[in-house]
Amino acid sequence: xxxxxxxxxxxxxxxxxxxxxxxxxxxxxxxxxxxxxxxxxxxxxxxxxxxxxxxxxxxxxxxxxxxxxxxxxxxxxxxxxxxxxxxxxxxxxxxxxxxxxxxxxxxxxxxxxxxxxxxxxxxxxxxxxxxxxxxxxxxxxxxxxxxxxxxxxxxxxxxxxxxxxxxxxxxxxxxxxxxxxxxxxxxxxxxxxxxxxxxxxxxxxxxxxxxxxxxxxxxxxxxxxxxxxxxxxxxxxxxxxxxxxxxxxxxxxxxxxxxxxxxxxxxxxxxxxxxxxxxxxxxxxxxxxxxxxxxxxxxxxxxxxxxxxxxxxxxxxxxxxxxxxxxxxxxxxxxxx
Numbered sequence: 001x002x003x004x005x006x007x008x009x010x011x012x013x014x015x016x017x018x019x020x021x022x023x024x025x026x027x028x029x030x031x032x033x034x035x036x037x038x039x040x041x042x043x044x045x046x047x048x049x050x051x052x053x054x055x056x057x058x059x060x061x062x063x064x065x066x067x068x069x070x071x072x073x074x075x076x077x078x079x080x081x082x083x084x085x086x087x088x089x090x091x092x093x094x095x096x097x098x099x100x101x102x103x104x105x106x107x108x109x110x111x112x113x114x115x116x117x118x119x120x121x122x123x124x125x126x127x128x129x130x131x132x133x134x135x136x137x138x139x140x141x142x143x144x145x146x147x148x149x150x151x152x153x154x155x156x157x158x159x160x161x162x163x164x165x166x167x168x169x170x171x172x173x174x175x176x177x178x179x180x181x182x183x184x185x186x187x188x189x190x191x192x193x194x195x196x197x198x199x200x201x202x203x204x205x206x207x208x209x210x211x212x213x214x215x216x217x218x219x220x221x222x223x224x225x226x227x228x229x230x231x232x233x234x235x236x237x238x239x240x241x242x243x244x245x246x247x248x249x250x251x252x253x254x255x256x257x258x259x260x261x262x263x264x265x266x267x268x269x270x271x272x273x274x275x276x277x278x279x280x281x282x283x284x285x286x287x288x289x290x291x292x293x294x295x296x297x298x299x300x301x302x303x304x305x306x307x308x309x310x311x312x313x314x315x316x317x318x319x320x321x322x323x324x325x326x327x328x329x330x331x332x333x334x335x336x337x
Contacts, residue, residue: 028088033108037182040108041088042081046073050119050142050331054080057124058233061087061223063216065313071321076328085232087223093179094186096235098132098243103178117142119327125150142331143260145323148310151290152244161277167244188231253296260330260337261298264323265291267305302337
């Protein structure tokens with residue numbers, strides 16, 4: 001669930017002025033939707049329902065899905081977007097809880113006239129975000145495709161060999177109601193000393209992105225250098241723990257009812273003994289159990305295993321597009337998976 005870059009910033013931040021080294025923003029690929037004080041970048045292409053909406057992982061952007069979006073737009077309408085604080089999207093209200101993210105996406109799609117029911121695609125951290133969207137707005141969701149999705153209790157690396165389970169660090173804090181209005185306390189707050197770290201991380205393109213068109217590679221470098229994203233991610237991690245803990249506290253099987261669910265899972269976790277404080281066999285069993293749990297959320301489900309790394313939208317875009325197409329066909333024909 002933790003992104004390739006943002007894991008470095010897994011800490012609580014002080015309320016101080018963010019480092020000012022943002023480059024001039026390139027032209028947005030989609031539209032900037034005014035939500036009343038802040039704008040969200042949404043890029044929709046293609047025609048034909050149901051409309052597909054993609055929720056990215058941590059540290060990922062709308063254009064990371066260009067190889068999937070170009071394939072899917074050949075048979076359906078698809079919208080990718082950047083969460084508040086990412087790329088062209090303005091910083092949004094805090095805390096950055098699942099319910100806050102869900103409200104912003106829901107309102108942006110409504111203002112754009114992108115009507116549901118929707119097929120939601122959630123990768124990594126985006127998986128639990130779309131899951132919560134479906135729990136919040138069940139009548140507006142036609143189906144869900146989890147793409148190597150995070151899940152409550154998943155063990156993730158937090159630096160060195162140390163790991164933690166998602167949800168175990170929750171404080172039991174009540175989640176505030178979501179809102180669209182911006183207050184002074186919502187301004188990005190990052191310690192100035194991490195400015196050089198962000199610059200260094202964003203100065204060189206990760207080889208993972210070399211499969212993208214050259215223009216998208218340049219966008220990747222620009223977007224990773226925007227400090228507002230790191231502030232947003234710190235809040236997202238902190239408040240996602242509260243929801244994960246709630247899900248861990250009670251059985252989740254069947255919680256999505258009969259909403260169609262496709263779980264796209266890596267065939268192998270590729271863990272190695274010695275890399276973490278947990279044996280690789282245990283890491284793999286926990287991963288497989290967690291992915292099976294995601295399938296159990298609905299009575300209408302299917303699990304697909306593909307040979308890919310975690311970033312399937314880049315490493316295996318045809319497979320991800322095919323899973324989305326299978327969901328679209330099932331929704332159109334009202335066929336049980």
